[in-house]
Amino acid sequence: MKSGFICIAGLPNAGKSTLINTLVGEKVAIVSWRPQTTRNNILGILNLNDAQLVFVDTPGFHKSKNTLGEYMNKTVSASVKDADCMIYVIDAAKGLSEADSEFLESYLGKIPTVIALNKQDSVTRETLFKALESLNKFDFVTDIVPISAKKKEGVDVLLEIVKKIVPEGEKLFPDDMYTDRTLRFMAQEIIREKGLYLLDKEIPYGLGVEINEFKQRDDKNIVDVSADIIVEKQSHKAIVIGKGGSMLKQIATNARLDLEELIGSKVFLTLYVKVKPEWRNSEYLMRELGYDLKEVK
Ligand SMILES: Nc1nc2c(ncn2[C@@H]2O[C@H](COP(=O)(O)OP(=O)(O)OP(=O)(O)O)[C@@H](O)[C@H]2O)c(=O)[nH]1
Ligand SMILES: [Mg+2]
Numbered sequence: 001m002k003s004g005f006i007c008i009a010g011l012p013n014a015g016k017s018t019l020i021n022t023l024v025g026e027k028v029a030i031v032s033w034r035p036q037t038t039r040n041n042i043l044g045i046l047n048l049n050d051a052q053l054v055f056v057d058t059p060g061f062h063k064s065k066n067t068l069g070e071y072m073n074k075t076v077s078a079s080v081k082d083a084d085c086m087i088y089v090i091d092a093a094k095g096l097s098e099a100d101s102e103f104l105e106s107y108l109g110k111i112p113t114v115i116a117l118n119k120q121d122s123v124t125r126e127t128l129f130k131a132l133e134s135l136n137k138f139d140f141v142t143d144i145v146p147i148s149a150k151k152k153e154g155v156d157v158l159l160e161i162v163k164k165i166v167p168e169g170e171k172l173f174p175d176d177m178y179t180d181r182t183l184r185f186m187a188q189e190i191i192r193e194k195g196l197y198l199l200d201k202e203i204p205y206g207l208g209v210e211i212n213e214f215k216q217r218d219d220k221n222i223v224d225v226s227a228d229i230i231v232e233k234q235s236h237k238a239i240v241i242g243k244g245g246s247m248l249k250q251i252a253t254n255a256r257l258d259l260e261e262l263i264g265s266k267v268f269l270t271l272y273v274k275v276k277p278e279w280r281n282s283e284y285l286m287r288e289l290g291y292d293l294k295e296v297k
Pocket of ligand 1: 010015016017019030031033035036038039058059060121147148149151
C-alpha cells in the first residue's frame with residue numbers, strides 16, 4: 001500500500017481546482033475563470049486498490065495586497081512543506097512566467113516535483129511544444145506532463161507518476177471520505193462560486209460568505225441553510241441585491257441547485273447581504289468567515 005500527500009500549486013487561474021476535481025472524481029473545490037478563486041487548502045482524497053493519494057488544492061500565489069492575500073500565499077507554502085510531492089500547474093496558453101520560475105526555483109530539490117502543463121486543449125501543437133521546451137531547463141523536475149484537466153486528458157499519466165513518488169504507507173483517511181471539508185464549508189464555497197460567476201468588476205475579490213444556519217429538519221428530508229454574503233462597500237451591497245432583489249435571487253437559485261445535488265435532499269436557502277468594510281484586512285473578521293489564520297502560521 002502507498003499513501004501520501006500531493007500538493008497542487010501554481011499561479012491563479014492555472015486550473016489547479018479543476019485538476020483536483022478531475023483527479024478525485026468529485027467536486028471538492030470551486031472553479032471560476034477569475035483568478036484567486038481558491039482561498040484555502042482543500043484536500044481531495046483518491047482511493048485506489050493499492051494506494052491512497054491525498055491531493056491538496058492551494059490558492060494561486062500572487063502579490064498580495066491585503067491580509068487575505070498574505071493568508072492565501074502562506075497557505076501555499078504551508079502545504080508544500082508538508083507534502084510528499086508537488087504537482088505544479090502551468091497554463092499552456094500563458095507558458096512559463098517569471099513568477100513560475102521563481103516559485104519552482106525556491107523549491108528546487110526540496111520536494112519531488114511534476115509539472116502539469118494544463119489546458120492543452122486550448123493551444124496549438126506549436127504553442128504546446130514551445131511551452132514544453134521552455135520547461136526543459138528545470139532538470140530537477142521529475143516529469144512534465146501535458147494535460148487537459150477540463151477534458152480529462154493526460155490525467156491518468158499524471159496519476160501513475162505521482163503514485164510512484166509517494167511512499168509506502170497505510171491509509172491516512174477512511175475509504176468513504178473524499179475531502180476533509182465539511183458540507184457547511186462546501187455550502188459556503190458554492191454560494192461564493194455563484195457570486196463569482198454572476199458579479200462583475202472588483203466585487204468578486206471582496207466577496208465573503210458566512211453560514212448562519214445549516215440544519216436538517218427532524219421530520220423531513222429538508223435542509224435549511226441561511227447565509228450572509230459579505231461585501232466591503234455599501235454600493236456593492238446594492239449590486240449584489242440587484243434590481244428588485246433579482247441578482248440575489250439568481251445567486252440563491254444557482255447555489256440551491258448545486259447544494260441539493262451535493263447534500264442529496266431538498267434545500268431551503270436564504271441569503272442576506274451584509275457590509276463589512278475592509279474585512280480582507282481584518283484578522284478578526286476573517287476568522288469570523290472561517291479563515292483559520294493559525295493553520296498557516
Ligand atoms: N480550456 C481549458 N480550460 C481549463 C482547463 N482547466 C481549467 N480551465 C479553466 O481555467 C479557469 C480557472 O480554473 P480553476 O480550476 O479555477 O483555476 P485555479 O488554478 O484553481 O485558480 P485559483 O483558484 O484562482 O488559483 C476556469 O475557467 C477553468 O474552467 C483545461 O484543461 N482546459
Ligand atoms: Mg482554485
